[in-house]
Amino acid sequence: MTKAIPTLSIGDHAVRAAHYVNGAWVDEGATFQVFSPIDQGMLGSMPEASDLLVDAAVDGALAAFPAWAALGAEGRLPYLQRFADAIVDRAEAFAQVESHDAGVLLSRLQHGIIPRAALNIRWFAEAALKLQDKELATHQAHHYVRHDPAGVCAIITPWNSPLMLSTWKAGPALAAGNSVVIKPPEWAPLGCSILAQAAEAAGIPPGVFNVVHGHGPTTGARLVANPRLSRISFTGSVPTAKIIAKVAAENLIPCSLELGGKSPFIVLEDADLDLAAATGALQYRNATQVCLAGTRFLVHEQVRDAFVEKMRAIVEQLVIGDPRDTATEIGPIIHPRQFEKVQGYVERAKAAGARLLWGGEPHPFGPLYYKPTMFTDVAPDAEIVQEEVFGPVLVMQTFTDDAEAVRLANDTVYGLGGVCFGEVGHARAVAEQVRTGFIWINSFGIRDLAAPFGGRGQSGIGREGGDYSFEFFSDIKDVIVPTAPFKASFAHR
Template identity: 70%
Template sequence: MNERYLEVAGVKVSPDLYVDGKRIACTTTFENFSPIDQRSLGMMSEAGPQEVDAAIEAALRAFPAWAALGPEKRKAYLDRFAQEIGKRADELCVLESNDAGVLLSRMRHGVVPRAMLNLTHFAAHALTLQDRVIDTAQATHRVRHDPAGVVAIITPWNSPLMLATWKIGPALAAGNTVILKAPEWAPLTSSLLADCADAAGLPPGVFNLLQGSGANTGAALVADPRLSRISFTGSVPTARKIAQAAGANLVPCSLELGGKSAFIVLEDADIEQAAATGALMYRNAGQVCLAGTRFLVHERIRDTFVETMRMNVASLRIGDPREEGIELGPIIHPRQVDRVQGFVQRAVDAGARLLWGGRAHPYGAQYFEPTMLTSVQQRDEIVQQEVFGPVLTLQTFTDDGEVVALANGTDYGLGGVCYGETQHAADVAEKVRTGFIWVNSFGIRDLDAPFGGVKRSGIGREGGDWSFEFFCDVKDVMLPKQPFRASFSHR
């Protein structure tokens, strides 16, 4: 690997691609900025069609040997990969905080440990998959999970390290080779992840990294018929383009998309707990697809809930995400700030009322006040469309039938939260059309459980067996229990 590096807050990181075990510099570049203070973090190599082709060729060459290793030997590689992430934990934390505006404390205590677990857990899970047996009267069926081939993984900017390893773990453990397309607005931890893969000794071509825009790098990647799978987390408009390109080649896609999830507070809810959890919906400046952004509160407790949550929100500390005690950092990019402000302004113009927030925060240009809008209608844009910023809405309801109808009244269905007496909340939660829903809780993510959305929130599930169902070709080897005699006769 060459010695060309950027230096970000004392951490050296390559600005170049990683293909076939080597760093590749490109003549085409793009500038990367920090959302904290808009300073330049350096010029990054941008892959074009030639570099995309090289990455796919490298992954194709590496696939047969990597697939033939078997899950136990692949596990050893992935365990070392996770160890290398652990060795460079401090660097990864500093990079992602500077590059994506993620809280440094969250990186240290949540994201990096989870990134390591994503690799080790799925490596261990792969050991349980082979030669599952189904016995019937006619045959013994040996069900195999065979690696599919070359996998393209495209991740978003709001949690680059965690979401990359969440997909890389099962893809590599299953025996596929991987091409990771890093997020254009936050590419640095993906680059350091390539260094970790290299240090772990992954064979050349098993893991490859591309950087660049969706219109250039991403479009060339997803249109290639040599891919066997595409796994994408991001927006609905981008997913449509990916699905269209993949559909032309009949390449299966897993799409984890946006959310407009309901946060339901029933009349019998613990208001203090619900309000404290409600304030968490502003986490990562609201740039969290699974957050409950539509608050649906029983009309009898509406005023008490609003005042309790107002106090929780007022105590949130906004500022530099690298500082201890800060709870809300910046929005990723000036374009995203404009998008958030536009949603709020249009909502107010349409008759919505601000309970709090609604404007840029004085700390800096990419900081936005935690915002809550009420007096909104179900058909309003602010209720129907994902904002992806620290903006929530509040509506009231009178009974369970009404709240279920409101919760189900958008084109999205990723997550949800429901607070109330446990059985009552569970009964309501079961009627909400969504991929998952937390009852009297938030943020629980077990790697063996399914994760994904319904309606416009995505296609497919990740986690546990579901990840391997996607990243593998499932094959049934049938052994007859009686001697088989070929015959065209009808019985």
């Protein structure tokens, strides 16, 4: 008798509590419990993939790769279009489950994240059609530069937006002709199980799309150590990335690492303070569990007081509560361990003499909710200035001129994003001097799938988006055809 696959009931939706390997649902391994950050209620148990199952997922992906690669971009297109459609068909399930599982605002999931997840699959599938051989003509030959599929790609995603980031990586990997093995975050794994259900419904061939659940030091470690991988794409913390990079180096496997940061939010003296303050308050979205948030506010001393009062007035009106409530603007911190980490940063900053402008304590709504917090009067080398908190805790410094603003902006080991408010020409001149992967002028959060995304320094290695993703998920090959008769000679160069 076939063993029934267990399911978890989340709201009105059933989630398969199993791995998806080589086109089959597999319920094996010791289980770990999954809790909702909304109220710390247990959502159920998920299995931890054994070493043998992780290896089997890579084996299946490797076996499926040649046929999937041979389809070409046009042959893969209908599969990926159906995959995107299947995500849309499950939009309400994704929204309910990921809101319970990761504490993300239900409204943001419905109107932003889930449509984007489907677009991640569809856009890259269509973009792959344009990856024609690039011709380079030299005096000796015609060169045809190809994007060949690389092989099996390991994808490891974080807990702050599992669905969006899984599709952001899997979309270009699959469109380029690779097979994938996804390791979801153990604190928020359920959305990736629904994603596997969508892949199955779309008819993605067995072995092309795989999901193995488990913890980083066990399942994740076994996955990235597999020498048969061709690529590893990881989003998460710097310490974990260093472990992955070291293991990958032993097998010479290319890595793409997106690691968050401590991005500057610069307010120049000629900024629109109302817009800057409103955008500043947006940095608390998802309880600032967002890698690209501007968390170091650098404000010109001439406008500091006015800016603080404008932003304070907005922050005081923010609604903190259940992310399933459409009125809520800030939800919970993901997990008690993360909550303790955030609280620790706040208490150490207080003890070091930093001055609170607002917040600085838990919010009474529930055990994992924290008040939006802003510190000021801090030394440039203070922990709260230099380290990523990944919670609703911001810090403000002042500057007297552009040179000081740039110096402070660049005074960190990170370099992911940035924000700069001011007269457009002035803001652009400052922004171009900031060492970062991207920076918004008088705006925040504008993204396009064709544009590069990634950081400098400790914020990571590589770029994602558009052709930049295809460069990573492909093996670039030069096919050389001589333009004159070739003579085989030891004297020939």
